[in-house]
Amino acid sequence: MKIIVAIKQVPIRDSQLRVDASGKWIQEGDLSFEINEPDAYALEEALQLKEKHGGEVIALCAGPARAAQTIREALAKGADRAIHIEEENLNTLDTLGVAKLLAAAAETENPDLLLTGLQSDDLGYGQTGVVAAELLGLPHSTIIMNVDVEGSNIKVKRELEDGWFQNIAMPLPAVLTIQSGINKLRYATLMGIKKAKTKEIKRLTAAELGGAPASIAVIEKIYVPQKTKQAQIFEGDAKSSAAKLVEKLKFEVRVI
Amino acid sequence: MSVLVILEQQGGKWHRMSWETLAAGQQLGAALGEPVEAGVVGAGVGALAQEAAAKKLARVYAVEHDLLKDYTADGYTAAVEALIRKANPKIVLFPHTYQVRDFAPKLATRFNQVLVSDVIATRFDAGTPVFVRLLFQGKLNGDVRVSGTGPWFASIQAGAWRADSLEAGSAPVETLVPPLDASKIRQKPEAPFRESARAVDLTAAEIIVSVGRGIKEKENIPVVEELAKALGAELAASRPICDAGWLPMERQVGSSGQTVAPKVYLAVGISGAIQHLVGMKGAKTIVAINKDANAPIFEVADYGIVGDLFEVVPALVEEVKKAKA
Numbered sequence: 001m002k003i004i005v006a007i008k009q010v011p012i013r014d015s016q017l018r019v020d021a022s023g024k025w026i027q028e029g030d031l032s033f034e035i036n037e038p039d040a041y042a043l044e045e046a047l048q049l050k051e052k053h054g055g056e057v058i059a060l061c062a063g064p065a066r067a068a069q070t071i072r073e074a075l076a077k078g079a080d081r082a083i084h085i086e087e088e089n090l091n092t093l094d095t096l097g098v099a100k101l102l103a104a105a106a107e108t109e110n111p112d113l114l115l116t117g118l119q120s121d122d123l124g125y126g127q128t129g130v131v132a133a134e135l136l137g138l139p140h141s142t143i144i145m146n147v148d149v150e151g152s153n154i155k156v157k158r159e160l161e162d163g164w165f166q167n168i169a170m171p172l173p174a175v176l177t178i179q180s181g182i183n184k185l186r187y188a189t190l191m192g193i194k195k196a197k198t199k200e201i202k203r204l205t206a207a208e209l210g211g212a213p214a215s216i217a218v219i220e221k222i223y224v225p226q227k228t229k230q231a232q233i234f235e236g237d238a239k240s241s242a243a244k245l246v247e248k249l250k251f252e253v254r255v256i
Numbered sequence: 257m258s259v260l261v262i263l264e265q266q267g268g269k270w271h272r273m274s275w276e277t278l279a280a281g282q283q284l285g286a287a288l289g290e291p292v293e294a295g296v297v298g299a300g301v302g303a304l305a306q307e308a309a310a311k312k313l314a315r316v317y318a319v320e321h322d323l324l325k326d327y328t329a330d331g332y333t334a335a336v337e338a339l340i341r342k343a344n345p346k347i348v349l350f351p352h353t354y355q356v357r358d359f360a361p362k363l364a365t366r367f368n369q370v371l372v373s374d375v376i377a378t379r380f381d382a383g384t385p386v387f388v389r390l391l392f393q394g395k396l397n398g399d400v401r402v403s404g405t406g407p408w409f410a411s412i413q414a415g416a417w418r419a420d421s422l423e424a425g426s427a428p429v430e431t432l433v434p435p436l437d438a439s440k441i442r443q444k445p446e447a448p449f450r451e452s453a454r455a456v457d458l459t460a461a462e463i464i465v466s467v468g469r470g471i472k473e474k475e476n477i478p479v480v481e482e483l484a485k486a487l488g489a490e491l492a493a494s495r496p497i498c499d500a501g502w503l504p505m506e507r508q509v510g511s512s513g514q515t516v517a518p519k520v521y522l523a524v525g526i527s528g529a530i531q532h533l534v535g536m537k538g539a540k541t542i543v544a545i546n547k548d549a550n551a552p553i554f555e556v557a558d559y560g561i562v563g564d565l566f567e568v569v570p571a572l573v574e575e576v577k578k579a580k581a
Binding site: 124241 | 329359395
């Protein structure tokens with residue numbers, strides 16, 4: 001089966017974020033970037049499905065030039081080839097704009113499955129896969145914890161709230177958004193890293209994909225949230241701050 | 257023109273976030289001077305629609321069809337699409353539930369619109385709405401302005417509005433039978449299930465010590481176990497810890513795990529992503545121990561220690577033992 005995995009590059013998890021001069025985005029200059037975590041699970045799921053059923057895994061990434069690093073890592077882990085929609089200003093597009101680019105690129109490949117993570121760690125809209133499914137006219141399901149291919153159908157395990165799950169069957173081709181923890185992530189092997197250097201990365205621009213529409217939803221301003229509650233922070237070394245906290249727990253909260 | 261609020265029910269039971277979203281809708285309607293309408297979707301939802309009609313609303317739509325008995329993305333998208341085409345609202349609000357995440361982006365796309373998801377506040381200026389939402393796992397907020405002719409779509413975060421601020425009233429109920437075609441509903445859902453009976457009921461715990469990514473490795477779990485033991489607390493975790501199998505899934509707190517409200521919740525090495533916060537912000541006292549002073553967990557904490565948990569937690573164990581001696 002032919003599987004496309006849409007992946008996104010985001011600032012690494014522990015980044016100290018600062019708002020840039022425009023007030024509309026973060027300063028990216030001093031940040032490091034990595035694959036969006038749920039997308040890493042989507043990639044792993046695609047690789048495992050290919051190992052089981054044969055076929056091809058194509059990594060699809062919309063992002064600036066720096067995203068090439070994340071794409072190389074996906075190839076090193078086992079993706080067969082990649083498509084890089086190279087645009088510097090993707091963060092000014094809304095979900096519909098980005099999904100239109102991804103869907104246009106995916107459409108030319110006619111995949112059996114389009115996988116992506118359930119949400120991104122940066123914008124966190126959690127919609128790209130669902131919007132792409134509608135644009136492509138494909139059935140979809142979200143927050144997926146298991147995928148079984150049964151002939152021309154799939155059965156997926158969808159996570160519901162409060163620890164509930166549900167199995168859902170649907171015909172292929174389909175779009176799934178993958179939940180973190182669905183599988184165990186692999187590391188790239190030395191051989192994989194070596195092989196990745198010779199794998200194809202097709203570069204496309206937004207214009208070549210028909211362009212993205214003008215954004216309907218625009219981030220006007222980003223800022224550090226105002227504290228609604230002022231935590232009392234205990235200062236000092238570990239021992240003295242621990243002692244102060246225990247005093248509170250004993251005499252004010254009264255649980256000791 | 258109106259504000260249309262889509263209420264969520266499952267098997268005849270309300271999702272509690274429905275009322276919070278309705279409160280957001282009433283506030284937005286008042287600010288706009290527009291009537292507020294509500295829709296409830298399913299099979300046999302007449303009684304629920306009547307219940308909703310006791311709120312201050314201009315109209316409640318019961319969107320009824322046998323094919324809506326079990327939720328499917330295709331079925332609900334078509335049903336709410338029909339409702340929107342009939343009601344012609346300016347703004348459509350949803351509770352930001354797992355179900356809404358599954359179909360509302362598709363629905364918005366059908367109208368060539370964008371759903372602004374997980375909204376915590378709204379304002380209206382210069383003729384268009386501005387929705388405030390979290391970015392970067394809650395480290396930053398963003399003001400998102402939506403333009404164009406609408407309808408504008410937004411989903412409301414759990415706990416951002418209070419259901420008890422809802423105004424009562426009396427509204428007419430109108431039944432809408434959307435034109436659905438079974439052959440166009442591609443998802444075939446089975447009955448929901450739980451993996452196993454929950455052996456651990458965290459909701460009954462007085463004290464919870466909860467551990468997150470900051471613990472770094474499975475081998476370090478005993479560090480927090482010691483603290484839980486010293487305090488007589490239940491041990492819990494954020495999602496990544498359970499995903500990694502370092503603690504069983506049944507100890508997970510958050511939107512996909514248990515929702516708890518203990519006397520004290522100690523969050524150790526937990527940054528405080530919203531998916532975790534919704535599961536524990538009802539705790540009476542929240543203590544955060546984290547090396548990052550900017551971690552969102554400190555936003556909800558009453559007491560905090562900024563420091564290395566591998567130094568702080570053992571010191572805490574010692575102090576707790578001393579205090580108990």
